[in-house]
Amino acid sequence: MNVRLTSPGPTLGVVGGGQLGRMLGEAAGPLGIEIVVLDPTPDCPASPVVNDQIVGEFDDPDGLRELAERADVLTFEIELADPELLETVHEETGVPVEPSPSTLRTIQDKLVQKRSLAEAEIPVPEFRRVDSVEDLREAGEELGWPLMLKARRGGYDGRGNVAVDGPEEADDAMAEIGGDAMVEAFVPFDRELSVIGVKGEDTTDAFPVTETIHKQEILRETVTPPQVGNEADQSEIERRAYDVASDVLDQMEGRGVYGIELFEVNGRILVNEIAPRPHNSGHWTIEGAITSQFEQHVRAVMGWPLGTTDRRCPTVTTNILGGVAEPRPAELTGVETVLAGTNANLHWYGKQEVRPLRKMGHITTTGTDPNALLKRTRDLRDAVSFETPE
């Protein structure tokens, strides 16, 4: 397509103004694209770096209509966006929504998501629908214990997921999740990996694979490239991950980047979960790749040519999580150590309140040896704290 730049430039409307919206805003400026976000929290994280915020719930019809009226293209940075409403507003206004609301609908329901992948013969862990304690016990007999019980909708950062070690834990687990769930066989993975894929106007691409390190099901660090034995093993794993990601992208409808979380087990690659948006496991691309996942998402949803996805250099990121027992106003101390860190870049999300394990920012380091970077990055992270010194 021909691209013309004007001032003011085209406007991208984003449902959600959290840290992903903020980093979309940071990436859109150099491209000459203005961003308006719809978010219920006044002065949401994206607000200081984007053109404007409409204060409204993610599924507020009036808010979404206003967003569409001001935008040339609509996208979302959170799965809580409402696919039906997006479709309605698209039909009313003609403003394109990327990725497609139908993709969002499929992905929102973890059971439907897994079924659609399985139907496309994409390797996934074994899974079953679970509506009751009985279903859960039956699944355990079939798939073996432990199992991972997941709410079909609305879970994130470990919320809505419960590990179930045996039938005696079934009652408690179902009570915690409620009905409307699914289980997956436990995958004794060697490593967790992630690929950020991207669908453009008529091309598909993916960023180099990254290794993801979780604790309590929350992403803690990414290591790019993954440290996988020798170089031959590494390129083989990278190739397989890329192939699986490519098959996943073929199943997705609509332009944009997709975070594709993977398990590596005995050299096989299984798909864990997909996010139809920029993903925490792709934050390394801001410094570590020629084009960041955020710039790539903006380019893709606008229908512009995609940027180069090549890795600049080995890169490690670590999240700054809310290390507090109770919510309180966010105040991070020790930041001077991160700022003074060699080859270190800080990203603060601007959230007003810190909560236990809430994602508050991240630190990126670049260099040559991923293992050394990982140690150094963890040291930097451990230097900051939300605890007020007595």
Next chain:
Amino acid sequence: MNVRLTSPGPTLGVVGGGQLGRMLGEAAGPLGIEIVVLDPTPDCPASPVVNDQIVGEFDDPDGLRELAERADVLTFEIELADPELLETVHEETGVPVEPSPSTLRTIQDKLVQKRSLAEAEIPVPEFRRVDSVEDLREAGEELGWPLMLKARRGGYDGRGNVAVDGPEEADDAMAEIGGDAMVEAFVPFDRELSVIGVKGEDTTDAFPVTETIHKQEILRETVTPPQVGNEADQSEIERRAYDVASDVLDQMEGRGVYGIELFEVNGRILVNEIAPRPHNSGHWTIEGAITSQFEQHVRAVMGWPLGTTDRRCPTVTTNILGGVAEPRPAELTGVETVLAGTNANLHWYGKQEVRPLRKMGHITTTGTDPNALLKRTRDLRDAVSFETPE
């Protein structure tokens, strides 16, 4: 110093909201710093990516007071800021101004700037004060022709500079510049170079030297590292440029980055001009260095630790200049070629009007061979145009 991050974060008030203010805004977001700019043009380039704009002249006392009231630190991105007013507002409000208004005052007057460098025994081209045609002719007899006649104040991008080839051109040249001028001996340079220096709270540093290519006294391209014969020659030139830059920084008062333009002539380094702010010749640092000059300026003026200035990889930038005969609404075509360029990054400044040779944006490419990058980057630049196709 101890650095604490909160939300909302500290506010940096910036006099000027042009492309430098815009890129300061793009760099401040990840650091959690909010930016308010003072600029007379409503919806100035910085406006869509910063927290707020106060619409007012750079030397508007009320505008500057309002800026100071909202800011924790004040800085400027344009030499048209008023040093006296900055000092007054600093005294009234206690808000620090970085770099120091006294440095701005010295630099604003090209004659005073050169004198202060010469007094510090920093090598500069020979120069004379020129108030009349007689002074100019006399300078020509002393220093030889051609000469570069410069208005002492207010010139930029070649405006306010006139080459004078001989005494017969003296009348016209003085008429063009007006009184209050200076002349410099013509320097038969082998190459123009630039170093972005930075003064922090208690450290001084500089980014790697870059080669600058001008035409009609407007910067066209930067090449980093400069292509200077063999590697030994290159490190020797880099060392000398760095040493001169370091001497220059010792003369400057106040924190921030400084653009230091240099001539290389027969292996000697002379200082051409200094800008007390981020500089066009440092745009390569956004992709090409660990920390960008914009992030570095924000860190420095806030009194935070400086970031790593190392080069990531060879990097070339080219300006997108207003290739039009008359001002008109800015509309750039052919942008798809730049977006699709290998390892290419686009920066659009969001100016509403294009004027002849106005700086409208820039293109950066990264890779391994600076010469190949230069050719590729020029090709990308030549693919875009402000001319409306008939």
